[in-house]
Amino acid sequence: MSFELREHTADVAVEATGESLDAVFGAVADGMAAAMCDDIPVEGGERFEFTVAAEGREALLFDYLDELIYERDVRVVLPVDNDAAVSAPRSDDEVPDEWTLSGSARGVPLADVAARDLKAVTYSDMDVSETDDGWHAYVVFDV
Template identity: 70%
Template sequence: MSFELRDHTADVAVEATADSLGAAFAAVADGMAAAMCDEIPGSGERFEFTERAENREALLYDYLDRLIYERDVRGVLPVANDATVREADGEWVIEASARGVPLDEVDARDLKAVTYSEMDLSERADGTWHAYVVFDV
């Protein structure tokens, strides 16, 4: 699993590849954290959550939006993300966890929101997953 930050006009984009869909989601989330903070300390407690959506792209959006919500409401930077994605009963489900580093322990830049702009979530011919997400800064 890997990610790269990409310049995108006034925004920032994260491009990720991984061997599974859940790992691709987690890699984008790790890229989002890297876009907000250069150095991440080892502190913080893990937290878990589940999200559901009608399709994979909506699930990726809702997952990343939930991490931004956790940052804003709980005052933590979600890092070391882990995710499992599956389809169940006609909807897509993610079971995720992250380590929440207290914001007062990092020098974090603001990242306002995840967008659908240019979003790509696709399985490649070799079975790996590709994700590209633009964030409003």
């Protein structure tokens, strides 16, 4: 999995690839952390877990990243070393079809890093698509 930061008008974008949907979601989240902080500590911080659900892949990616921004603000940490496990809806479920994500991140205290503010994730130009090599994602963040 990998990511690159891209310029986008007055905002910043993350373009990521991964062998699986899990990997590309995690890579976008790591890219979001890199957009907020140039030097991420390799140690320190407590790991936390969370779950999000949405009606589609793009909505799930949006809600996942939005949850990380929320966790950043509430816990006062920079979410790094992100792991994501994505589950697609099953047509035989009795409940409405829903995509789910079980995630975890290591929360580095913001007091320990020089972090820039990142206001929000956007749907602008968002892409989550399967490729011949795995998965591709592109997300723009409001800074």
